[in-house]
Amino acid sequence: MKRLLRRRKSLIIAFIAATASFLLGVTLPINLRANQPLEPIQAQALAVSQSQEQKPISNINQFKQAIAHRVELSQQALAQLQGIRFQSTVLSQFQGTTIREAKLDSQHKAIALTFDDGPWPTATTQILDILKENNIKATFFWVGRYLQTYPEIGKQVAAAGHAIGNHTWNHEYLKYSEEGAAREIDRTSSLIEELTGVQTSMFRPPGGILNNGLAAYAQKKNYAVVMWSADSFDWRTITESLTDNVMRQAKSGGIVLMHDGGGNRSRTVKALPDIIARLRNEGYIFVTVPELLQMQEQELKNQETAQK
Numbered sequence: 083m084k085r086l087l088r089r090r091k092s093l094i095i096a097f098i099a100a101t102a103s104f105l106l107g108v109t110l111p112i113n114l115r116a117n118q119p120l121e122p123i124q125a126q127a128l129a130v131s132q133s134q135e136q137k138p139i140s141n142i143n144q145f146k147q148a149i150a151h152r153v154e155l156s157q158q159a160l161a162q163l164q165g166i167r168f169q170s171t172v173l174s175q176f177q178g179t180t181i182r183e184a185k186l187d188s189q190h191k192a193i194a195l196t197f198d199d200g201p202w203p204t205a206t207t208q209i210l211d212i213l214k215e216n217n218i219k220a221t222f223f224w225v226g227r228y229l230q231t232y233p234e235i236g237k238q239v240a241a242a243g244h245a246i247g248n249h250t251w252n253h254e255y256l257k258y259s260e261e262g263a264a265r266e267i268d269r270t271s272s273l274i275e276e277l278t279g280v281q282t283s284m285f286r287p288p289g290g291i292l293n294n295g296l297a298a299y300a301q302k303k304n305y306a307v308v309m310w311s312a313d314s315f316d317w318r319t320i321t322e323s324l325t326d327n328v329m330r331q332a333k334s335g336g337i338v339l340m341h342d343g344g345g346n347r348s349r350t351v352k353a354l355p356d357i358i359a360r361l362r363n364e365g366y367i368f369v370t371v372p373e374l375l376q377m378q379e380q381e382l383k384n385q386e387t388a389q390k
């Protein structure tokens with residue numbers, strides 16, 4: 083009887099050891115793939131495994147708990163990785179179309195803040211801080227050559243869970259052949275994916291120009307061409323209230339245009355907390371552009387089921 087118990091015990095230990103090594107094998111590639119955006123979780127996992135190494139594990143239950151915890155961490159890491167990859171994907175019915183706003187009924191006061199021409203030193207991280215304090219996810223349209231210059235800032239934006247769109251490589255107001263447009267757009271999307279893991283299906287043409295070959299190429303490649311319904315005019319040099327500009331044009335389903343890069347954006351940074359507070363006062367919630375489009379789709383579905 084005693085021998086049988088001992089054998090069973092050694093079987094359990096062997097099983098646990100096998101599970102642990104399997105899990106290590108599973109989590110290792112995840113850790114390797116997720117180099118930048120997963121830092122907090124990796125640090126957490128490391129801290130857990132280090133604290134376990136220091137204390138000898140006194141019984142099997144503790145060991146089981148440690149494994150369960152490890153599984154939980156890798157599941158979280160995987161979910162985060164998938165989240166980052168698909169947070170910039172719009173529903174397929176919007177791909178290849180041009181969007182200025184979403185059609186939402188008045189019950190849902192939702193609005194999307196968008197920031198163009200980054201990543202950019204100082205302003206982008208200041209805006210990230212303001213968004214974080216307010217628990218808001220926004221949408222950033224990046225210029226490829228700025229992302230190449232400031233990759234770490236770009237990684238911070240993606241890791242914070244914001245949606246990312248393509249805003250060409252050079253940000254120029256020219257006429258483009260299909261090859262020229264392909265160079266501007268493909269190169270930018272490749273760099274976004276290479277640095278952040280994000281696959282974007284959103285494109286915003288520089289200056290909002292829709293007839294110079296860029297938007298046509300983007301639509302052909304199934305990007306949603308994302309314009310805006312409210313311009314903060316933060317790019318103009320005249321002194322005016324950016325907050326008033328936004329509030330005057332704000333509406334449910336709206337897309338607000340602001341800038342975090344391409345020049346000195348201290349005015350935008352200064353106005354942003356006030357813009358957020360006043361929109362919130364009017365009952366708005368803040369979502370990314372893909373989320374805004376999902377809300378429109380959901381409302382449509384709800385209306386259809388109500389009619390049946």
Ligand SMILES: [Zn+2]
Pocket residue numbers: 198199249253287288289
């Ligand atoms: Zn721009």
